[in-house]
Amino acid sequence: MNKKAKVLPIVILLALFGLYYFYNVNLAVTLPDEGWGRASKVEGASKYPMQQYSFTKNKEIHMYLPSDDQVRYTITDQNYKTIKETVIPVSIDVDTPVWGDGQRFFYLQDKKLQLYENGKSTLIDEEVHSFYPTNENILYWNEKEIYLYETGKQKSSVLVTVKDPISHVKSADGDGSILVATNPTPLDIQFYLMEGKELNELYAWSSSNNATIENILYDSNGQEASILIETFKMSQGERTNNANLITFNPKDFKVNGDEWMLFTDGSNGARLANPRYFNMRYLDGKLELLFVSEGQREGKKSGYNVYFANTKQDGEWVSFRRSTSSDTSLSPMWAGENHILWQTYGGKQYQTYGTFNGNGYVESSMVKTKEDYRMALYDFISGVFSSLIMLFFGMIWVIPSLIFYTIMMFLRKEEFENHKGWIEPVGILLYVGTVLYVFNSVLSDSLFSMAPDYLTFPNSMVIWPLVISAVSYGIYKLVTNKDMGLYAGISYYIGLNIVMMTGLYGPYLI
Numbered sequence: 001m002n003k004k005a006k007v008l009p010i011v012i013l014l015a016l017f018g019l020y021y022f023y024n025v026n027l028a029v030t031l032p033d034e035g036w037g038r039a040s041k042v043e044g045a046s047k048y049p050m051q052q053y054s055f056t057k058n059k060e061i062h063m064y065l066p067s068d069d070q071v072r073y074t075i076t077d078q079n080y081k082t083i084k085e086t087v088i089p090v091s092i093d094v095d096t097p098v099w100g101d102g103q104r105f106f107y108l109q110d111k112k113l114q115l116y117e118n119g120k121s122t123l124i125d126e127e128v129h130s131f132y133p134t135n136e137n138i139l140y141w142n143e144k145e146i147y148l149y150e151t152g153k154q155k156s157s158v159l160v161t162v163k164d165p166i167s168h169v170k171s172a173d174g175d176g177s178i179l180v181a182t183n184p185t186p187l188d189i190q191f192y193l194m195e196g197k198e199l200n201e202l203y204a205w206s207s208s209n210n211a212t213i214e215n216i217l218y219d220s221n222g223q224e225a226s227i228l229i230e231t232f233k234m235s236q237g238e239r240t241n242n243a244n245l246i247t248f249n250p251k252d253f254k255v256n257g258d259e260w261m262l263f264t265d266g267s268n269g270a271r272l273a274n275p276r277y278f279n280m281r282y283l284d285g286k287l288e289l290l291f292v293s294e295g296q297r298e299g300k301k302s303g304y305n306v307y308f309a310n311t312k313q314d315g316e317w318v319s320f321r322r323s324t325s326s327d328t329s330l331s332p333m334w335a336g337e338n339h340i341l342w343q344t345y346g347g348k349q350y351q352t353y354g355t356f357n358g359n360g361y362v363e364s365s366m367v368k369t370k371e372d373y374r375m376a377l378y379d380f381i382s383g384v385f386s387s388l389i390m391l392f393f394g395m396i397w398v399i400p401s402l403i404f405y406t407i408m409m410f411l412r413k414e415e416f417e418n419h420k421g422w423i424e425p426v427g428i429l430l431y432v433g434t435v436l437y438v439f440n441s442v443l444s445d446s447l448f449s450m451a452p453d454y455l456t457f458p459n460s461m462v463i464w465p466l467v468i469s470a471v472s473y474g475i476y477k478l479v480t481n482k483d484m485g486l487y488a489g490i491s492y493y494i495g496l497n498i499v500m501m502t503g504l505y506g507p508y509l510i
Contacts (some may be wrong), residue, residue: 002479002480002481004479005479005480005492008475008479008496009495009496009499012496012499012500012503013499013500013502013503015503016500016503016504017380017384017503017507020380020383020384020503020507020508021376021377021380023452024299024375024376024377024379024380024383025368025372025373025376027298027299027376027379028298028368028372028373028375028376028379029365029366029367029368029372030298030324031324031362031365031366032305032320032321032322032323032324032355033267033308033320033321033322035357035362036322036355036356036357036362037355037356037357037358037361037362037364037365037366038324038355038365038366039323039324039325039353039354039355039365040079040080040353040354040355040365041351041352041353042063042065042074042076042080042341042351042352042353042354043072043074043082043085044065044067044072044074044352045067045349045350045351045352046065046066046067046068046349046350047067047068047348047349047350048068048094048095048350049094049095049330049331049343049345049350050065050066050067050092050094050095050098050350051066051095051096051097051098051331052064052065052066052098052331052333052341052343052352053097053098053099053100054333054334054335054339054341055101055335055336056335056336056337056339057102059077059078060075060076060077060078060083061075061076061077061078061080061335061336061339061354062074062075062100062102062335063075063076063335063341063352064088064098064099064100064105065352066092066098066107068091069091070087070088070089070090070091071087071088071090071092071098071105071107072085072086072087072088073085073086073087073088073100073105074086078339078356078358078361079356079358079360079361079364080354080356088105088116090105090107090109090114090116090121091109092107092108092109093108093109093110093111096108096130097130097131097132099131099133099138103117104116104117104151105117106124106131106133106138108128108130108131111126111127111128111129112124112125112126112128113125113126113128113131113138113140113149115154124138124140124149124156125140125147125149125156127142128140128141128142129141129142129143129166130168130169132169132170132171133171134171134176134178135171135176136150136151136152137149137150137151138151139159139169139171139178141166141169142166143165143166144161144162144163144164144165144166145158145160145161145162146158146159146160146161146162146166146169146180146194147159159194159197160180160194160197160198160199162180162182162192162199163182164182164183164184164190165182165183166180166181166182166183167181167182167183167189167213167216168180168181168215168216169181170216170217170218170219171218172218172219172220172225173219173281173282174219174220174221174222174281174282175220175221175222175250177193177194177220177225177250178193178194179191179192179193179194179202179216179218179227180192180193180194180199181216187206187207187210187213188204188205188206188207189204189205189206189213189216189229190203190204191203191204191205191227191246193250193253200253202248202253202255203227203246203248203253203255205229205244205246205258207231209233210233211231211232211233211240211242212231212232212233213229213230213231214230214231214232214241214276215229215230215278216228216229216230217230217278217279217280218280219280219281219282219287220250220282221282221285222250223249223250223251223285224247224248224249224250224256224282224287225247225248225249225250226245226246226247226248226280226282226287227245227246227247227248228243228244228245228246228261228278228280228289229243229244229245229246230242230243230276230278231243231244232276239274240274241274241275241276242260242261242275243260243261243275243278243291244258244259244260244261245257245258245259245261246258246259247259261275261317262315262316262317263275263291263293263307263309263316263317263319264313264316264317264318264319265295265296265307265319265320265321266318266319266320267296267320267321268296270295270296272293272294272295272307272319273293273294274293274294275291275292275293275307276291276292276293276330277291277292277329277330277331277332278290278291279291279332279333279334281334283337286310287310288308288309288310289308289309289310289317289319290306290307290308290322290332290333290334290340291306291307291309291319291332292304292305292306292307292329292330292331292332292342293305293307293319295307295321297321297324298324299379299450300383300450300508301379303326303327303328303329304328304329304330305321305322305323305329306321306322306323306329306332306340306342307319307320307321307322308320308321308322308340322340322355323342323353323355324355325342325344325351325353326344326346326375327344327345327346327347327351328344328345328346329342329343329344330342330343330344330345330350331343335354338356338357338358339354339355339356340354340355340356341353341354342354380507383506383507383508384507386506386507386509387502387503387505387506387507387509388502388506389506389509390498390501390502390505390506390509391498391502393438393442393443394494394498394501394502396434396438397431397434397435397438397494397498398431398434398494399434400430400431400433400434401427401428401430401431401434401490401494404426404427404430405423405427405486405487405490408423408427423486424486424489424490427490428469428473428490428493431469431494431497432465432466432469435465435469435497435501436462436465436466439461439465440461440462443461443509444461447509448461448505448508448509450508451505451508452508455504455505455508464504464505465501468497468500468501468504469497471500472493472496472497472500473493475496476489476492476493476496480492
């Protein structure tokens with residue numbers, strides 16, 4: 001065998017693997033959805049899950065990001081470039097709400113509601129279970145009493161006292177209405193709408209499958225109002241998350257629907273199971289949702305992503321990905337109309353990321369970075385190792401031809417040894433036929449669904465094996481010696497064919 005015959009398969013394999021590497025580089029800068037940029041990291045991290053608060057003002061994003069023993073107040077431009085950072089030296093209870101307006105900052109510490117302003121903290125009240133900001137004031141509550149703290153007067157007053165333990169109190173951003181949820185029993189919720197200091201009974205809801213209530217969201221646009229109830233249930237160590245959506249008319253309190261929510265990925269039609277960490281709002285009269293679910297990312301990757309939904313189709317909410325961060329996503333929220341923030345957890349700390357649909361931001365987020373090349377290399381190495389599975393299938397492809405040539409070696413010994421007649425082409429056709437059969441029956445195109453378009457077009461699973469077989473045969477005839485034995489020649493052809501199939505299809509095998 002000459003040098004060219006030895007080197008050419010290696011060159012072909014390296015070229016195909018090179019193509020795969022650049023495919024991964026391009027995947028690394030894939031946008032989460034059309035018109036939305038890739039994730040930007042915001043400085044500041046925490047060892048524990050901490051609630052955050054953000055708002056926009058004068059085209060700037062204001063973020064309050066609690067960490068373990070302080071709060072980072074960060075102001076960025078629309079593209080998440082830091083303008084100013086201030087450290088607020090207070091410690092906050094884990095997973096409790098925070099709120100600020102750039103001057104004042106409200107937080108809970110040891111169940112004490114406190115206001116940080118002008119460099120010092122002031123106690124507002126004690127034994128506070130939680131609080132929720134309205135447009136101008138703060139609602140907070142203990143077990144059975146709801147208070148209003150008027151920020152202008154710096155004064156608290158009791159709004160209402162209820163007979164059952166308070167679960168949640170929410171103020172609608174759309175029309176300022178206030179929803180109160182109480183727990184007559186751990187699995188039951190009684191909803192009220194507050195008018196002044198009066199509670200109007202709205203709706204009684206019960207968990208039908210003994211699930212635990214994790215969160216309640218509320219918003220209204222004045223014409224329609226929605227309550228979203230997040231629940232979860234543990235069974236044999238497995239957690240199942242669900243969401244119910246209750247819609248009603250805020251004018252006459254008539255409930256129009258109590259829906260068990262289902263979600264699909266709008267990019268591929270896959271069901272998004274176990275939705276969690278919801279956020280909800282009305283914008284331009286339409287209900288919008290953010291949530292986290294496990295779903296497809298770029299290429300063969302999957303993970304817990306942030307999704308956006310505002311449209312139903314066939315009874316299911318069609319959702320589109322907004323996050324591109326690599327770690328597990330959680331707690332998405334809006335900052336203004338067009339910015340989305342969320343946290344990630346990679347096993348050690350919680351980190352904040354954001355995205356935006358501005359044209360300039362989208363374009364700048366597609367610029368390749370060192371991290372993109374590093375991740376592309378990691379995915380490339382992973383794909384190269386997975387492509388070795390194709391060698392196993394190559395052992396199957398060769399069996400019919402091997403049996404045929406073995407039989408011919410005894411029955412047609414002279415023709416076999418002299419490379420004559422029909423023996424060689426029939427054996428090659430047997431091999432090609434086996435490849436086509438195994439490729440389209442055992443493997444099927446669904447296993448290569450994450451491959452690029454040039455490998456997944458209609459009938460590609462037939463066309464590409466035939467093309468590779470023809471190219472392999474041409475190279476085999478071009479670079480091998482005429483006096484090479486039939487066994488050696490066919491072995492070279494089959495080996496070259498398997499190498500090309502491994503380099504072209506192997507890395508994309510799921």
